[in-house]
Amino acid sequence: MEKTVIITGANSGIGKAAAIRFAREGYQVIIACRNLEKSKKAQAEIIGLTNNRRVDLLRLDVSSFESIKDFCSEFKQGYPRLDILIHNAGYFKHGEKNYQLSQDNIELSFATNVFGPFLMTQLLADMLKKSADARVLNAGSTNIRHFFEPKRQIDFDNLQGEFKDRRPYNSYKMYGDSKMALLMLTFKMAEQFKQDGIKVNMVQIPAIKLSPETVAQFKSGWRMAARVQNLFSAPPETMADTYFHICTSEEFKDVTGKLINDQREIMQSSHYTGGFMQELKQFRDQRVYPRYADEAGNIERVWDLAVAVTGSFVGL
Numbered sequence: 001m002e003k004t005v006i007i008t009g010a011n012s013g014i015g016k017a018a019a020i021r022f023a024r025e026g027y028q029v030i031i032a033c034r035n036l037e038k039s040k041k042a043q044a045e046i047i048g049l050t051n052n053r054r055v056d057l058l059r060l061d062v063s064s065f066e067s068i069k070d071f072c073s074e075f076k077q078g079y080p081r082l083d084i085l086i087h088n089a090g091y092f093k094h095g096e097k098n099y100q101l102s103q104d105n106i107e108l109s110f111a112t113n114v115f116g117p118f119l120m121t122q123l124l125a126d127m128l129k130k131s132a133d134a135r136v137l138n139a140g141s142t143n144i145r146h147f148f149e150p151k152r153q154i155d156f157d158n159l160q161g162e163f164k165d166r167r168p169y170n171s172y173k174m175y176g177d178s179k180m181a182l183l184m185l186t187f188k189m190a191e192q193f194k195q196d197g198i199k200v201n202m203v204q205i206p207a208i209k210l211s212p213e214t215v216a217q218f219k220s221g222w223r224m225a226a227r228v229q230n231l232f233s234a235p236p237e238t239m240a241d242t243y244f245h246i247c248t249s250e251e252f253k254d255v256t257g258k259l260i261n262d263q264r265e266i267m268q269s270s271h272y273t274g275g276f277m278q279e280l281k282q283f284r285d286q287r288v289y290p291r292y293a294d295e296a297g298n299i300e301r302v303w304d305l306a307v308a309v310t311g312s313f314v315g316l
């Protein structure tokens, strides 16, 4: 039976490489993208490379609740079931100094990387339940490793622009905070959907070669840094293969509520305690993540916030 996969932000980088991988394997692929002009070219390229004509483009701005609602309605009208949902789209703008708000008045990294994927998963849960092996994968980042620093916290009080005129905006920190929040929602949604057989995991992505279009969006100065980093980074296809493995293999069939690294190892909460050497070891150990992610109070706080901001759309 043909399987259906949705990949958000599949017009470039890892998302496009993943769309090519799934299309090659004969999947019905939906590329969910906001910029239709640019994405039509990506769609044609994916079809041309794979000879799979079942690559559809549906409009989605994942930072907008209204757009997510429209996307999910359109998907439900056109397709019988959803097997795999990959929340790959991500917002991160190197060097951005001005606080960015989404059209729903939410800080843009959180709107795109946290509340969008949360709302979309909730709205598509009924379609995922129809699959015999439903898997949701969230795109994480090694940036969350800054939470090994004991004082590091998510700035919960500034996610709707409360202090936007008084606190300096650090897009790098906001990005890390948003990926940490998404990890906590991954844990909680895995529990929420366990009885429905929907598996929810996150993959921790290290530096991967960025496309020239993405680099061009960075503030000047940061562009050069990104080009240098690109010289030492793996191509997007390596991470696309990992997406494919986590979402299709027998190995991960029953795995849920986990953070998985780029070596495809299931990561654990850090067991390192006290002392400089321990902290150093913990930072270098790619099999552990910061304990902050496991603290029940933090998880509840992110969950309550996600429910509160998306409430009128999702009805939780």
Ligand SMILES: NC(=O)c1ccc[n+]([C@@H]2O[C@H](COP(=O)([O-])OP(=O)(O)OC[C@H]3O[C@@H](n4cnc5c(N)ncnc54)[C@H](OP(=O)(O)O)[C@@H]3O)[C@@H](O)[C@H]2O)c1
Binding pocket: 008, 009, 010, 011, 012, 013, 014, 015, 032, 033, 034, 035, 038, 060, 061, 062, 063, 064, 087, 088, 089, 090, 091, 092, 112, 139, 140, 141, 142, 205, 206, 207, 208, 209, 210, 211, 214, 236
């Ligand atoms: N590359 C890395 O080093 C790295 C490291 C850690 C984590 N990651 C994560 O990996 C994922 C893929 O990143 P990438 O490296 O492949 O970068 P990319 O090529 O810039 O891809 C990002 C994609 O997200 C899309 N996107 C952004 N905001 C969106 C929105 N509001 N609605 C719909 N689509 C949106 C972009 O679409 P547009 O073309 O319309 O902008 C683009 O297709 C992201 O979640 C990123 O955070 C990447």
